Amino acid sequence: MTFQEQVYRVVKKIPRGKVLTYKEVAKRTGKPKAYRAVGTVLSKNFDPKIPCHRVIRSDGKIGNYNRGGRLAKIKILKKEGYIKR
Numbered sequence: 001m002t003f004q005e006q007v008y009r010v011v012k013k014i015p016r017g018k019v020l021t022y023k024e025v026a027k028r029t030g031k032p033k034a035y036r037a038v039g040t041v042l043s044k045n046f047d048p049k050i051p052c053h054r055v056i057r058s059d060g061k062i063g064n065y066n067r068g069g070r071l072a073k074i075k076i077l078k079k080e081g082y083i084k085r
Helices: 003-012 022-028 035-043 069-079
Strands: none
Touching: 003 022, 003 035, 022 035
């Protein structure tokens, strides 16, 4: 299984209303120092079945989102109940 497939498998398991950090995703793939690579993989994902909006930065900031930008990511996370209004 490629690193990309491992990342997608981890991210698909993040439940609605929950998030993981890029670093946590990297750890769950078995490559704890590959958190920047996780960001790169997710930046190239356009499959709506992979909820990459549920991955945030370790400092609690939202981070980027390739399907509509940061504001779109915030809107989705609010809708899912992660961000309280």
